[in-house]
Amino acid sequence: MEFGISEKMQIVLGMIDEFVEKELIPLEPEFLNRPFTDLLPVIAEKRRLVKQMELWAPNHPKAYGGMGLSLVEHGLVSEALGRSPLGHFVFGCHAPDAGNIEILHLFGNAAQKEKYLGPLVAGEIRSCFSMTEVNLAGSNPVLMDTTAVLEGDQWVINGQKWYTTAADGAALAIVMAKTDPEASPYLQASMIIVPTDAPGFNRVRNIPVMGHCGEDYFSHAEILYQDCRVPAGNLLGPRGHGFVIAQERLGPGRIHHCMRWLGICRRAFDLMCHRALTRQIGPGKTLAHKQIVQSWIAESAAEIEAARLMVLNAAWKMDEEGNKAARREISLIKFTVANTMQRVVDRALQVHGGLGMTDDTVLAFFFRHERAARIYDGADEVHKVSAARQILRGYEGRRVR
Ligand SMILES: Cc1cc2nc3c(=O)[nH]c(=O)nc-3n(C[C@H](O)[C@H](O)[C@H](O)COP(=O)(O)OP(=O)(O)OC[C@H]3O[C@@H](n4cnc5c(N)ncnc54)[C@H](O)[C@@H]3O)c2cc1C
Numbered sequence: 001m002e003f004g005i006s007e008k009m010q011i012v013l014g015m016i017d018e019f020v021e022k023e024l025i026p027l028e029p030e031f032l033n034r035p036f037t038d039l040l041p042v043i044a045e046k047r048r049l050v051k052q053m054e055l056w057a058p059n060h061p062k063a064y065g066g067m068g069l070s071l072v073e074h075g076l077v078s079e080a081l082g083r084s085p086l087g088h089f090v091f092g093c094h095a096p097d098a099g100n101i102e103i104l105h106l107f108g109n110a111a112q113k114e115k116y117l118g119p120l121v122a123g124e125i126r127s128c129f130s131m132t133e134v135n136l137a138g139s140n141p142v143l144m145d146t147t148a149v150l151e152g153d154q155w156v157i158n159g160q161k162w163y164t165t166a167a168d169g170a171a172l173a174i175v176m177a178k179t180d181p182e183a184s185p186y187l188q189a190s191m192i193i194v195p196t197d198a199p200g201f202n203r204v205r206n207i208p209v210m211g212h213c214g215e216d217y218f219s220h221a222e223i224l225y226q227d228c229r230v231p232a233g234n235l236l237g238p239r240g241h242g243f244v245i246a247q248e249r250l251g252p253g254r255i256h257h258c259m260r261w262l263g264i265c266r267r268a269f270d271l272m273c274h275r276a277l278t279r280q281i282g283p284g285k286t287l288a289h290k291q292i293v294q295s296w297i298a299e300s301a302a303e304i305e306a307a308r309l310m311v312l313n314a315a316w317k318m319d320e321e322g323n324k325a326a327r328r329e330i331s332l333i334k335f336t337v338a339n340t341m342q343r344v345v346d347r348a349l350q351v352h353g354g355l356g357m358t359d360d361t362v363l364a365f366f367f368r369h370e371r372a373a374r375i376y377d378g379a380d381e382v383h384k385v386s387a388a389r390q391i392l393r394g395y396e397g398r399r400v401r
Helices: 007-033 036-052 071-081 097-107 110-121 242-278 291-321 324-351 363-374 380-393
Strands: 127-130 147-151 154-165 172-178 189-195 201-206 218-231 280-282
Touching: 007 036, 007 071, 071 242, 071 291, 097 110, 097 127, 097 242, 127 154, 154 172, 154 189, 172 218, 172 242, 189 218, 189 242, 242 291, 242 324, 242 363, 291 324, 324 363, 324 380
Parallel strands: 127 172
Antiparallel strands: 147 154, 147 172, 154 218, 172 189, 201 218
16 A cells, blocks of 8 residues: 655645635535525636636546546545535536546547537536436346337437436436346446437436435436437447446446545534534533543544545555456445444534534535435445455355464
């Protein structure tokens, strides 16, 4: 393992920390209390500043206008950005675009790249990823009712998806649909690029999640594909290779989430420590004098540090040996960091008492929105089963005394 931070990266991280502190955190009261679309003009201005500072799209290749950082470097950047819910969006490295850009980069043909890659990386358009279905267990993705049938030179797509994050306002969806139902289970589905203005693409609603429907980028939609027609050339990658491509997308996608969650941990931890030191609970006594709060602070510090090292280790392995070699590490960090984040945010919220429940701090937003971390991109249990299987394989036929 080698996590040495170059001088250049130290400067970059300093600039990002300062930008988050001065430009993004002050926007949060508006972000938490007004529709997101009200904020879009000011966000466009912040994005312009980020581009001017040459910090745009840290994770994307330089050839496409990004910074071309390694995964370890991006991990450090992502942690800094994750302190604010606006960080990744303002710096152009937000999900689900980041993952979609990655698969377009790897599997898109020249025409698809020309049409979508440039505008997506530049943040001029947005995209979404439409795989999970309303009526089937998303944890077993081969269960899929959505079909795409080739009629002449068009795909005709039918199905009902939900939790298509950020579909509201997106220009295109990458849709998983069964194109080859007679093939073996993992070769039945393909990915198809569907412009959201295609006939038959119907966004039914933004789903209420923890009491909020959200809007625009901060939303999750239910989508009905009703005889939705797109050109045959919109197939992304080889026919029947939907799951192969999904694996390419999910590995880096999962570690990106973990890196962002570390930032949330840091912010919640900072807020918890500040509140503990400043909340008077008696003459000359603050919450920081209470052993139970001290215990939460110490436990949180240890858990965050452990999670951080696990994430950097997984990133380093992916940089050095590729995504496949780090499958076990990715499963381990996915459930570990999600649970660490949930505990740290919960403790920080508890230390804030009634204030923690309001939207006067960012904690309640994190508490509501990030609960999903233990469900999306593979629920905790699925990753535990996967990691355990891989670990046990290493013990098969091995004598242990
Ligand atoms: C906020 C949010 C955003 C999302 N964004 C997207 C998106 O952009 N695009 C998209 O396509 N999907 C998205 N999803 C969907 C997400 O990927 C699915 O919710 C997830 O795959 C789980 O599927 P499910 O909800 O059908 O739960 P199910 O598969 O029904 O599982 C329910 C529960 O069963 C348990 N379980 C499942 N399998 C096992 C197992 N093998 N062993 C033990 N226990 C198990 C787990 O506890 C799991 O939480 C999003 C979901 C959320 C909550």
